[in-house]
Amino acid sequence: MTGLPGGLPSADLLAALRRWTGRPSLTVDTVTCAPIAHAISAPTTRALTRVRVAASDGAAALDLRLVTKELQAARYGLPPQMPDDARAHLDAVIPWRLEADVLTSDVAGLMPPGMRMPEVVALHEQDGDRLTLWLEDADPVEDHWTARDTVRAATALGRLAARRVGAPPTAPVPGGDFLTGYRDEQLGTWAVPWLLADDTWAHPLFRLPEVAALREEVCALARRVGDVHARLARLPLLPAHGDATPMNLLRPRRRPEELVLIDWGMTGPATAGFDLLPLVFGRAEAGVGPAAEVPGLLDAAVPAYRDGLAAEGVELDLADLTAGVLTAALLRYPCTTMPLSLVMEPVTDGAVARARERAAFVRMVLDLAPA
Template identity: 35%
Template sequence: MTDVGVTDPVRLDDAALASLLGADRVVERRTEEVAYDLETITTQARWWVSGRVERDGVTEDFRVVAKVLRSADRSPVWAFVPPEGHADLLEMLDWRVEPRVYASDLAAHLPPDLAMPRCLGVTPLDEGSAVVWLEAVTGVLATWTDDDLARSARALGRLAGSSAVAAVADRVGHPYGPVMARRYWQGRLSMQFGTAYRDAALWHHPVLAAEVDDAARRRLLGLLDAAPGLVAEIEALPLLSAHGDACPNNLLLTPASVVAIDWAFFARLPLGFDLTQLVVSEIELGRTPAATLARRQAVALPAYADGLAAEGLTVDADALLRAHRVLAALTAGVAAVPLERLDEDPRTLAPVVRERLVLLDGLLTPLGL
């Protein structure tokens, strides 16, 4: 299917934009694409739309974000998805969830230390795409401190423990939430990583042959064997509200609150789900050393538990740690070898693989794997 979505939301005429902004008229407007270095299959583009509007005779500046969302099968990446995975992936990456969440009353029910951009409106483009118009939020771009990590973990804990948020999740959240771990394992993890790890040819790659010894390969294969049991353990955990993709890229730190963006996977998800992305994603992206895993866990888990307690939900610390470890092993552990980067220069790839192996050890050793 070809991409028939817009390439620029300026197709919204000035009168419609003025109405969206609650203004009398648009005096001046500019559109600039937002630079974003991570590929998202259901996001076609993000744009800054800014300028000046007139409201009650007064001219003032405005700046908003226009996020163009599209069905996954309109992405160029779709060509690389095996046909047998099409149906499941379209359901898991349901582009309609995020507009539905932004258009809901979720913002009114978030805990005091967590916020989301105000949605100005959703503009349908066709049956497979839409533009979500959001207020512009400026967050701190500096490297996170332990205090930032703790602050975000506590906010996510309060999100998880909130009964008001749970009611919204039940209405507009991703329907895959309760079975997300199983579907993720059966789909991307099993089909991509499971197939690759069991193919002897993979380990002949010069960097992998040099960096991944027999013991590490056996651990990865053992993890694949253990995965169905880990999935079953995850599915037995309590279902709480979760952002669903709580990496620091999606958490903007402002003086007043943590502002969470990209709500495409908001749902009822297993206890501790958001901790996995919060703790591990910066290591996977190479922004912080794998050796910091234990410290990041020591900071984030108690803060998350404090957030749960603030909403009246007390969780045993050992049970929370176990849930986090199992979730992290199933996701970041199985995806330890950076298959998508094997074409890179060996001088760049080798240190990435070494760091991923340190992470793998930190994830599997506490589980006895």
């Protein structure tokens, strides 16, 4: 066992596997590591690796499967062209080790029936603000994500949010909650100024008919993000996972009726119902699901989330919750989903296709906007 992810000593891996399996005499025969094909967008994620361990315990052979996630301070993963002051600011406010802290906390004991966290096999701290999480490989099924999956996930997320009320807080979030920080950071310092600049709309990608047609509505929204955010004040802040996309809700092959909720790096306070945004909009935003599926999924997911809250003693008006989710989507998606990041890239056929895809997504979100 040499060259393990994150430089974990082989003796430490052996000890961790013995604890995890409950087999004190387990021995390791071979370890096979392979990078996971995944587009890493978070600056705090250095690498993802799938690990397969051939082990034995007396005459019994074991096939152990794990996933490692190498976490790092944000400064290591931010774009090299970013100004030093911006880099220092983001490095200070992004809680790079949050996922590890949550996975090893008491939150696991608050998970509702039918949902759980991945099991932590080992946590290897490294110098220079880096660490590696060794987690079980849930071996998820690759079956199509269904409307029924969305409903059961929404119910469980509602129950989880209610169960976490009063639990010890996670790392501080800029602005105090996700959408306040989003208004000030991603919107206030980046997307809004760019969208209101004439030069942006002179770029070839912004002159595409599908993109250019959005200018009036998107710029009007950019000018009033403060007013949109203020509408959310009628809803309480609740603990949220923060990135509960279908891609982060794994259905284990051995127990597909169970959901394993991974990627806790964005957890924190958010407006009630916020977790429905990645759950319902996430596939379309990532380009792996049609934008046309979103309205129908919302109609089913919002009542299910409300039912989950109510099952744990938190009552919210369905109309208020629905309006809040749509308002949060209006704040979260249109301005930052416009192809702003693509203007730094060459104008290729792929960039044109992505810009058109993003424009279709923005159009869908704007059409859902509450009156």
